[in-house]
Amino acid sequence: MSIRKILIVAGLVAGISSAASKLNVVTSTEDLSAIGREIGGDHITIESIAKGYQDPHFVEPKPSFLLKLQKADLLAVVGLQLEIGWLPPLITQSGNSKIQVGAKGYFDVSNACEILEIPTTTVTRADGDVHPLGNPHFWLDPENGRRIARAFKDKLSEMQPADAAFFDHNLKDFEQRLTDAEKRWDAQMAPYKGHKVVTYHRSLPNFAKRFGLDVVDYVEPKPGIPPTPTHTLELINKMKQQNIKLILVEPYFDMRTPNSIAQAVGGTAIVLLPSVGGEKQVQTYFQLFDYDVNLLVTAFGKYK
Amino acid sequence: MRCHVKVWAAVCLIAGVARGQATQGLDNAALLDRLRAMEDRIKALEAEVAGLKGQPAAEAVAVAPASAQVVATQAAATAPNLGGAQGAAAKVFNPDIAVIGDFIGVGGKNQVNPSPALEMHESELALQAIIDPYARADFFISFGEHGVDLEEGYLTFPSLPGHLNLRAGKMRAAFGKINTLHNHVLPWVDRPLVMQNLTGGEDGINDAGFSLSRILPAPGGLFLEATAQVFRGDSDNVFHSWHPNNLSTVGHVHGYRDINESTNVDLGFSYARGASPQTAGLFNNLYDIDATVRWKPLRRSIYHSFTGRAELVWDRNEATLLAPVRQGFTVPQQTPFGYFVSGDYQFARRWFAGGRLDWSERALNAFQHDDGGSAVLTYWPSEFSQVRGQYRHTKYAEGLTANEILFQFLFSIGAHGAHPF
Numbered sequence: 092m093s094i095r096k097i098l099i100v101a102g103l104v105a106g107i108s109s110a111a112s113k114l115n116v117v118t119s120t121e122d123l124s125a126i127g128r129e130i131g132g133d134h135i136t137i138e139s140i141a142k143g144y145q146d147p148h149f150v151e152p153k154p155s156f157l158l159k160l161q162k163a164d165l166l167a168v169v170g171l172q173l174e175i176g177w178l179p180p181l182i183t184q185s186g187n188s189k190i191q192v193g194a195k196g197y198f199d200v201s202n203a204c205e206i207l208e209i210p211t212t213t214v215t216r217a218d219g220d221v222h223p224l225g226n227p228h229f230w231l232d233p234e235n236g237r238r239i240a241r242a243f244k245d246k247l248s249e250m251q252p253a254d255a256a257f258f259d260h261n262l263k264d265f266e267q268r269l270t271d272a273e274k275r276w277d278a279q280m281a282p283y284k285g286h287k288v289v290t291y292h293r294s295l296p297n298f299a300k301r302f303g304l305d306v307v308d309y310v311e312p313k314p315g316i317p318p319t320p321t322h323t324l325e326l327i328n329k330m331k332q333q334n335i336k337l338i339l340v341e342p343y344f345d346m347r348t349p350n351s352i353a354q355a356v357g358g359t360a361i362v363l364l365p366s367v368g369g370e371k372q373v374q375t376y377f378q379l380f381d382y383d384v385n386l387l388v389t390a391f392g393k394y395k
Numbered sequence: 396m397r398c399h400v401k402v403w404a405a406v407c408l409i410a411g412v413a414r415g416q417a418t419q420g421l422d423n424a425a426l427l428d429r430l431r432a433m434e435d436r437i438k439a440l441e442a443e444v445a446g447l448k449g450q451p452a453a454e455a456v457a458v459a460p461a462s463a464q465v466v467a468t469q470a471a472a473t474a475p476n477l478g479g480a481q482g483a484a485a486k487v488f489n490p491d492i493a494v495i496g497d498f499i500g501v502g503g504k505n506q507v508n509p510s511p512a513l514e515m516h517e518s519e520l521a522l523q524a525i526i527d528p529y530a531r532a533d534f535f536i537s538f539g540e541h542g543v544d545l546e547e548g549y550l551t552f553p554s555l556p557g558h559l560n561l562r563a564g565k566m567r568a569a570f571g572k573i574n575t576l577h578n579h580v581l582p583w584v585d586r587p588l589v590m591q592n593l594t595g596g597e598d599g600i601n602d603a604g605f606s607l608s609r610i611l612p613a614p615g616g617l618f619l620e621a622t623a624q625v626f627r628g629d630s631d632n633v634f635h636s637w638h639p640n641n642l643s644t645v646g647h648v649h650g651y652r653d654i655n656e657s658t659n660v661d662l663g664f665s666y667a668r669g670a671s672p673q674t675a676g677l678f679n680n681l682y683d684i685d686a687t688v689r690w691k692p693l694r695r696s697i698y699h700s701f702t703g704r705a706e707l708v709w710d711r712n713e714a715t716l717l718a719p720v721r722q723g724f725t726v727p728q729q730t731p732f733g734y735f736v737s738g739d740y741q742f743a744r745r746w747f748a749g750g751r752l753d754w755s756e757r758a759l760n761a762f763q764h765d766d767g768g769s770a771v772l773t774y775w776p777s778e779f780s781q782v783r784g785q786y787r788h789t790k791y792a793e794g795l796t797a798n799e800i801l802f803q804f805l806f807s808i809g810a811h812g813a814h815p816f
Contacts, residue, residue, distance in 0.1 A: 145693040154618040154651040188554030
């Protein structure tokens with residue numbers, strides 16, 4: 092065997108060994124994998140279970156996900172019971188001790204974030220499918236994105252200390268870019284601060300708070316309960332009275348009711364993405380806000 | 396007052412740290428980071444103050460991010476947490492508790508297998524929790540109108556070496572697909588004829604023992620799982636443990652593959668063996684093939700889906716040798732066979748329609764068979780309740796025919812854990 096061949100083989104072996112030693116991260120949603128990828132870069136492998144265009148409350152716990160979880164070193168979850176309907180049996184069935192609840196590789200990012208709509212009174216199912224621990228759609232505030240990134244940096248550094256400096260460098264870079272992007276998004280949204288909107292589901296409280304939107308009502312009469320004719324009529328009246336023109340709908344909801352409401356009030360129903368991956372061109376955390384902010388600015392612009 | 400002191404202490408500390416940073420000439424980005432961390436800490440302290448005052452926490456509660464650990468540690472040093480958690484905090488260790496009610500009504504005439512006109516068929520109490528870092532426990536206690544039964548009660552060790560998954564306790568055996576399902580997750584009011592004739596009816600193969608499963612390596616994105624189970628050997632009408640060594644065994648191999656992101660196929664092969672309930676010394680061998688096809692478009696998964704199921708069962712019971720005479724001829728050992736095929740289509744967010752075809756020979760006499768069909772309509776007012784109507788036509792081996800209308804209310808309260816796929 093020539094020296095060249097030996098070197099090629101050695102290089103391949105080294106490459107395989109390096110790939111094998113990479114931390115294998117699985118996330119429940121694409122938002123977490125997008126932020127985790129910013130921090131871990133090519134020193135980790137990262138993939139998500141749920142797609143950005145599917146309802147994260149109702150993911151089928153398919154056996155093919157077990158193949159991912161079985162090999163995971165770290166499982167990052169949104170938490171606050173967002174994944175309660177599908178992730179727990181997958182974790183148990185995976186037989187992977189590293190990612191069991193309470194293990195070092197189980198990483199609940201909600202612990203690092205600002206959480207809204209934490210119930211302060213008794214919660215019952217009469218209120219619909221409420222999240223008793225608070226609203227889990229918290230990643231839609233860039234400040235929480237920053238917190239998630241920091242938490243990722245800490246967790247990845249804990250699990251792969253040799254790369255701590257690399258993760259720290261990536262975090263600083265991410266934060267700098269996020270700070271710059273926030274200035275841009277704030278400037279774009281500034282004229283529309285205080286504008287009233289209606290959303291389909293309670294997915295946007297963090298986004299609305301961050302950019303000063305006033306969510307006055309929802310297409311769903313209660314969380315998880317499909318629109319009813321009575322509520323729809325009440326909503327149309329409210330929107331007419333308050334001159335509300337925009338309905339923001341998540342990509343996994345049917346547009347028929349929002350469109351008919353929008354038509355009745357002379358407004359528009361637009362599909363605002365709650366997650367990275369909601370559209371093909373939205374593959375990073377920055378692209379998610381760029382997409383949504385541009386969409387809103389265009390939509391608000393129509394009704395100036 | 397004590398709380399105000401804590402907040403002021405934190406603010407003073409923050410001011411001090413900020414001034415110190417400025418004098419040390421840190422760059423603006425770093426200073427901004429520290430300020431954000433301090434802001435988080437203030438919010439956390441405010442929430443703590445609100446809690447100590449006995450008031451509900453403010454709408455927003457922030458938890459200090461890990462990168463603020465240094466600041467948080469310093470703040471904690473000057474403003475220690477006083478007092479422990481409230482008594483209610485101890486309740487976090489209570490298991491998840493749920494009760495699922497199953498109310499069934501039947502109209503029509505069935506002379507072979509009559510059902511009560513109205514019946515609180517089952518109230519299932521589910522208690523589920525993590526025991527310790529090594530195991531979790533799941534209990535499902537079934538209350539009927541006249542008795543109580545432990546439907547399942549087992550502990551699971553999900554963290555064993557070699558990716559093994561071990562269960563110990565009483566459980567539904569991994570024999571086919573339908574046998575593993577609780578009543579409230581079935582897409583019909585009843586169970587298929589083949590389950591009633593050959594695999595123990597509603598209770599099915601359900602016994603105390605051990606279950607060991609493992610995901611097997613497989614090529615090309617194929618999911619392959621093998622399960623081996625050993626039970627005491629008692630399952631109504633299927634196995635009976637005449638002696639302590641009359642253990643029953645179940646083996647199950649399950650293959651799954653995503654065809655695309657919306658469609659997948661599931662195929663399983665099962666085998667069960669145990670002592671025949673008819674006579675000591677004889678054995679019953681059951682074979683099962685189950686197949687499931689699912690379609691659920693991800694973007695509209697809450698509105699449309701389809702599930703097609705089929706299950707075939709062969710029952711080779713040595714006890715059939717004891718009743719070998721038919722029309723004056725002696726026959727060899729029989730292998731009664733049965734199957735069902737079903738399809739369920741979700742045509743709106745709350746509505747499902749489906750149908751099922753049944754055909755099954757009798758357990759101890761393959762020369763007699765029952766067949767029938769059902770049409771099912773299900774409405775889900777919410778995730779936590781279902782209303783179902785089913786028209787069932789059955790033609791029994793005795794030559795009798797039954798036409799029945801069944802309806803069912805299913806409702807759950809409490810925190811019921813998710814079911815495996």
